[in-house]
Amino acid sequence: MTKRRVVVALGGNAILSKDASAQAQQEALRKTAKYLVQFVKQGDELVISHGNGPQVGNLLLQQAAGSTDTNPAMPIDTAVAMTQGSIGYWLQNAMREELTKAGLNKSVATVVTQVEVSETDHAFSDPSKPIGPFYSKEVAEQQHVEHPNYKYVEDAGRGYRRVVPSPKPVNVVEADVVEKLVDGGVIPVSVGGGGVPVVRVNDRLEGREAVIDKDFASEKLAEQIHADMLIILTAVDHVFVNFNTPQQKSLTNVTVPELKQYIQEGQFAKGSMLPKVQAAIDFVENTKHGKTVITSLENIGDFLARGEGTVINQIPENIMNK
Ligand SMILES: Nc1ncnc2c1ncn2[C@@H]1O[C@H](COP(=O)(O)OP(=O)(O)O)[C@@H](O)[C@H]1O
Numbered sequence: 001m002t003k004r005r006v007v008v009a010l011g012g013n014a015i016l017s018k019d020a021s022a023q024a025q026q027e028a029l030r031k032t033a034k035y036l037v038q039f040v041k042q043g044d045e046l047v048i049s050h051g052n053g054p055q056v057g058n059l060l061l062q063q064a065a066g067s068t069d070t071n072p073a074m075p076i077d078t079a080v081a082m083t084q085g086s087i088g089y090w091l092q093n094a095m096r097e098e099l100t101k102a103g104l105n106k107s108v109a110t111v112v113t114q115v116e117v118s119e120t121d122h123a124f125s126d127p128s129k130p131i132g133p134f135y136s137k138e139v140a141e142q143q144h145v146e147h148p149n150y151k152y153v154e155d156a157g158r159g160y161r162r163v164v165p166s167p168k169p170v171n172v173v174e175a176d177v178v179e180k181l182v183d184g185g186v187i188p189v190s191v192g193g194g195g196v197p198v199v200r201v202n203d204r205l206e207g208r209e210a211v212i213d214k215d216f217a218s219e220k221l222a223e224q225i226h227a228d229m230l231i232i233l234t235a236v237d238h239v240f241v242n243f244n245t246p247q248q249k250s251l252t253n254v255t256v257p258e259l260k261q262y263i264q265e266g267q268f269a270k271g272s273m274l275p276k277v278q279a280a281i282d283f284v285e286n287t288k289h290g291k292t293v294i295t296s297l298e299n300i301g302d303f304l305a306r307g308e309g310t311v312i313n314q315i316p317e318n319i320m321n322k
């Protein structure tokens with residue numbers, strides 16, 4: 001079997017359900033690791049990325065609550081780095097345990113990853129990335145009074161959340177390190193939480209207060225390390241058209257032009273499925289050889305065995321394989 005280089009982006013449900021304790025998140029990641037090890041068993045080179053929306057929002061609240069003049073709250077870029085460390089630590093151990101059980105001798109290492117963004121990205125003046133807990137409308141309004149510079153929006157019918165700027169990733173600074181780790185047989189955890197947002201100021205990298213979308217950052221990393229596949233894992237086995245209606249239909253093998261048509265029809269929810277589909281298209285278009293898969297953790301076995309899930313190619317899969 002040919003060895004493929006795959007970047008797997010973990011969705012929120014891979015880390016966190018309702019219980020935000022360290023113990024519950026570690027437990028969720030142990031289950032996640034069981035699924036991820038299937039790629040390694042099959043001989044694939046694996047790179048793991050993950051989100052941090054709930055975790056970075058919670059951390060910022062803790063920071064604000066305990067802040068004093070001598071022990072100030074950390075800015076968002078530093079909080080993103082802190083969540084890369086905590087989630088990376090949990091993932092390293094979860095993967096280590098499952099790799100050992102499977103008799104696989106592989107190391108896992110987390111790279112604190114910086115991602116360059118543009119200082120002029122319009123996202124800085126239009127916060128859109130939901131982080132942290134969900135609030136009722138009343139509580140969100142009260143929080144806004146206490147923190148007039150915080151913005152809260154309604155998130156897909158689930159309640160109100162704080163939103164922060166989410167600029168597009170331009171360059172993954174440590175991509176060369178990740179590539180060397182993969183070449184050396186290590187499983188890297190990288191661009192956690194979308195990466196630490198930085199801008200280049202002369203010769204320095206300066207952090208900016210933002211949270212990058214982890215699907216876009218994973219796409220950029222996959223391009224830069226010459227991955228064959230970008231796998232976006234979320235709570236659904238497939239991308240659907242007519243989602244949540246009686247006409248709902250799963251997309252199995254889909255081409256970029258078809259997806260673009262569906263985007264025009266407004267088939268994918270902004271802030272949930274749309275960025276995944278856009279990242280999928282970017283990877284396929286920017287690499288030519290690469291394909292993107294959107295599916296669930298639970299479906300990884302069926303994807304590896306039978307290609308099940310939503311598989312996105314530039315041209316139809318049956319033509320590509322001829
Ligand atoms: N057209 C669609 N097809 C499939 N899922 C969709 C669609 N539109 C919206 N969704 C929702 O998007 C969710 C994935 O987005 P989200 O929960 O933000 O991702 P993540 O897994 O990265 O945390 C799915 O679980 C599903 O509820």
Ligand SMILES: NC(=O)OP(=O)(O)O
Nearest residue numbers: 051052053193213214
């Ligand atoms: N950074 C990021 O995209 O996190 P979530 O996937 O948790 O929203």
